[in-house]
Amino acid sequence: MHHAVIRAESLRKVYGEGDTEVVALRDVSISTERGEVAALLGPSGSGKSTLLTALGLLNLPERGRIWLAGRPVVADGVALTDLAAVRRSMIGFVFQKANLIPFLTARENVLLALQLNDRVGRSAGARAQELLGYLGVGGRADHYPEQLSGGQQQRVAIARALANRPPLILADEPTAALDSHRGRDVMELFKRIAHEQGAAVVVVTHDHRTLDVFDTIHEMEDGVLTRAAAPPPAHAPPRTADPNPEASP
Template identity: 45%
Template sequence: MKNNIAIRVENLHKSFGDGDSLVEVIKDASFTINKGELIGLIAPSGGGKTTLLMMIGCVEEPSSGKIWIGEEKVYDNRWLTNETRKIRREKIGFIFQAHYLIPFLNIIDNLTLLPQANKINEKAAQKRAMELLRYFGIGDKEKAMPSQLSGGQNQRVAIARALVNNPRIILADEPTAALDMQRSVDVVKMLKQIAVEQKVAIVMVTHDDRMLPYCDRIMKIENKATIFDQ
């Protein structure tokens, strides 16, 4: 069903430079990703995984093509809005290899920073943040500083931060790269649970083939084009 589509991309192209220095990174990428799906995105090193993720996330401008976020077309050979930052704040959550928590803020303040920037009042922001911390089993860590948490706990906080504004899409760029095998599996299972329970579309870049069985579908970048495993 059309209204079940979270991300739609048509003929997306990205190149850098021009003339003799032109480098094509992504060529004619076309795909749809549904709500509730966990997609594993793989490619060789330098194959364009992060570039594709950043184009979907309205961070990197494509060279050409079309992008829909839900039912809203946001790019058609140019950005169709001047509010790409607003789209990112309200509709997209990002998770990275490093947690990038603000070291001088405690955990609850790290989580409430973005909602308050979106004009959510402090009480409502704190309620949502605590719901997420309890959901991830770290509800007793709200006053702790990032330096007092383990790597796995900080990554849980980073995932909670990506969810705090109720995004419809989460883009995760190698979120398990800094974790050991067991913590990596725990994080990917967590992402799968989030996708299913909250109907969020999640695209996860990974270099670790052991994480792929937990994904609903695997998307590859081969010869600059995107294909799904059958």
């Protein structure tokens, strides 16, 4: 039996009212398990970011329920727990832009996330350095964001999102500002994190060239979510490791 890290049932989110009413989520249900990397596709305005921020407990849908690690956290627009605390400790966000704090070094940007969860001292410093190394930017730890390329900044932002080993990682078009090679690197990295750390990862993406990286593909259109039957065939070179052990005989 699998445990969903995040599960949402029958989410409904409406912006505005009357003439300007927009139904951004219509009865959306989704569930992502430990070790699963899910893509969220769909045209602009279809509700992807609204769904991601709902799953991230940043915006509450007025209808539907959300469970995080099996615990009910939201029901019909009502928070059932301290959402900010849950967010800080259990959810890592990566956005289209790295949004690093410009007057902090790469290491300090990661340290800040640890400190917000009361992780301080030498072990936190070591953890920050370890994460930057894991992301391939260990040699840039003392650089400021403006001294880093876009791809390096995004890696630091991902290190920051991973700092507290969140069981859930949400990324909204994280590779939009990167070239396709770097974009693939980032997607492969999410997969490694999911598989090595048992995290559930949900990524909004427009990049159809990297879809072979994902275990699951969801499509959104006009506030309605459908799950694609299977990932499309890979355009990339064949992989050596089986990306989806559950599908193995």
